[in-house]
Amino acid sequence: MLFDNFTQFGRRKSNRKISTKTIVSFLLSLTLCFSVIVTILNNTINLEKTSMEQIALEKSVKINDALSRLLHKTQVLSALVIQSDGEIENFKQVAAIIIDDPAILNVLIAPSGVVSDVYPLQGNEAVIGLDFFGEGAGNKEAVMAKETGQLVFGGPFDLVQGGQALVGRLPVWIDMPDGNNAFWGLVSVTLKFPQILDGIWIGRA
Numbered sequence: 477m478l479f480d481n482f483t484q485f486g487r488r489k490s491n492r493k494i495s496t497k498t499i500v501s502f503l504l505s506l507t508l509c510f511s512v513i514v515t516i517l518n519n520t521i522n523l524e525k526t527s528m529e530q531i532a533l534e535k536s537v538k539i540n541d542a543l544s545r546l547l548h549k550t551q552v553l554s555a556l557v558i559q560s561d562g563e564i565e566n567f568k569q570v571a572a573i574i575i576d577d578p579a580i581l582n583v584l585i586a587p588s589g590v591v592s593d594v595y596p597l598q599g600n601e602a603v604i605g606l607d608f609f610g611e612g613a614g615n616k617e618a619v620m621a622k623e624t625g626q627l628v629f630g631g632p633f634d635l636v637q638g639g640q641a642l643v644g645r646l647p648v649w650i651d652m653p654d655g656n657n658a659f660w661g662l663v664s665v666t667l668k669f670p671q672i673l674d675g676i677w678i679g680r681a
Contacts, residue, residue, distance in 0.1 A: 549574045550627060550646035553583060553663035557648045562660050564593065571595035579672045580665060581641055587661040589618055602637040608645070608662055612636075618662055621645040632669040642667040 552574050557564060564585060571583045572595065582603070584594040589609040594600045608618035617630035631642035644665045649657040 549580075549583065549665050550644050550663050553585060553665075554646055554648045557585065557660060557663065558650055562587070562650050567593045568595055579668050579674070581635075581639075581668045582666045583664070584666070585661065585663050588659075589622075589661055600637055603635075606636060608664075617643060617645045621647045621662060622659060625649075631667075635666070640669045642669050642672060 552570065556567070556570050560566075567585060575583060575595065582594050582596060582600045584591050584600075584603060586592065586606075586608055589607055591603050591606045591608070594603045597604075606612075608615055609622075617628045621628040625647055627644055627646045629642065629644050632640045635641050644667075646663050648660045648663055650660045652658050
């Protein structure tokens with residue numbers, strides 16, 4: 477009887493040992509699985525973050541390229557003014573050539589900051605006589621362009637002829653007989669908004 481009791485006690489003790497080992501093994505396995513899952517999730521998040529950053533960078537480059545290409549046309553207008561010593565004779569012909577993108581609303585010239593010519597004229601009649609240095613949308617860009625001597629990009633803002641647009645204002649200086657440079661005025665390209673961003677969508681290559 478004593479031997480039987482001892483045997484049963486040994487079995488119970490052995491069962492307790494097995495149960496403890498099983499629990500410990502289970503907890504270790506659970507911890508390991510949890511660590512693996514967390515690692516996988518972190519890697520997935522990092523990959524998605526990197527992918528989104530790459531997409532954002534690509535779209536940013538595309539937008540910058542599109543705007544730079546279109547606003548570079550102000551350089552053509554500036555050259556026209558300088559070559560003619562401020563006397564614009566072929567504005568319409570040149571403007572008709574450089575407007576080669578549907579995102580361009582108009583191009584214009586503004587001696588002393590006051591718009592004298594715009595192309596196309598139809599639909600943009602309200603722009604004639606507009607003083608870029610007066611009160612209204614776009615005046616800050618005009619002042620900044622004159623002060624910095626650089627092309628200034630601005631918008632989107634409401635236009636006097638209706639709708640919204642982005643603009644590029646470029647100041648023009650011409651050489652005077654005394655050898656000094658004199659501020660002639662501004663040339664500008666107006667871009668339709670949001671049409672300028674057509675084709676540049678997140679998720680597209």
